[in-house]
Amino acid sequence: MKLKVLIAVLSVILAVLLAFVPYVHRMSTPTEPSSSSFTSTEASSVHTEPASSSSAPATSVPATSAPATQPTTQPTTQAATQPTTKPQNPSYSQDPKVTAFIAARMKTWICPVKDEFGEVVGSRTFASSRGGGKRAHAGLDFVAPHGTKVYAITSGTVQRVAVFYQNTWAVEVVNDDGSILRYCEIATELKVGDYVQQGDIIGTIMRADGGTEMLHMEVYYGDGEGMLTQSGNKTYKYVSEKNYMRRSDLIDPTFLKDLPQ
Secondary structure, eight states: OHHHHHHHHHHHHHHHHHHHHHHHHHHHSOOOOOHHHHHHHHHHHHHHHHHHHHHHHHTOHHHHHHHHHHHHHHHHHHHHHSOSSOOOOOOOOSOHHHHHHHHHHHHHOOOSOOSOOOOOOGGGSTTOEEGGGTEEOOSEEEEOOTTOEEEOSSOEEEEEEEEOSTTOEEEEEEETTSOEEEEEEEEOOOOTTOEEOTTOEEEEEOBOTTSOBEEEEEEEOSOOOSOSBOTTOOOOSSSOSOOOOBOTTEEOOGGGGGSOO
């Protein structure tokens, strides 16, 4: 009977000990943080650091202002150094009187050929050699096709219409300012006494017997005497001393090609 009681008591004691041991083990073992709590803390710190660093570029002036100012100021400086107007017309004469005359006409006269014409070079220029050097070219040649219209450079009165060269015609016009223009190697319907307004049709370019097609222009100041063609004249007021076979007030007509069309 006593043995049974003793076994029962020991069984109770053993059961109590077995129940208490796990609790003691949990109390004595340190608790480690879970992976979920670590991830949450790390994510929080990573998120807040970029927030503070992203505010720096927003207050940084060089990063935004430098590209905006450099492209706009540099071209402005370069443009300021470039010429804003075209070069002035070259000097067409050494004589101050003629220089003033031409400067004034450049503002009011118009080009006699509105269509395209060949470049005025070589034998087409004023004072170029003619007849193997026996005489000098007294005019300026606008090379253009047969039938090209020729317009009045300025207003004036026709004083002479005559055959000029290889069965072409010349029209001499005394302008309102007293100067004289001779339109040559053309066909015309004008007659002496006709008044032409600036821009009126003087005639059309003719094909000469030799096959050339051009408008030959001559300019005279207006203070000479006699016919415009004077084969024996050797003295000139406004051009170099050459054998032009023209009147003494002949002017270099080179500026005509630069007149506005």
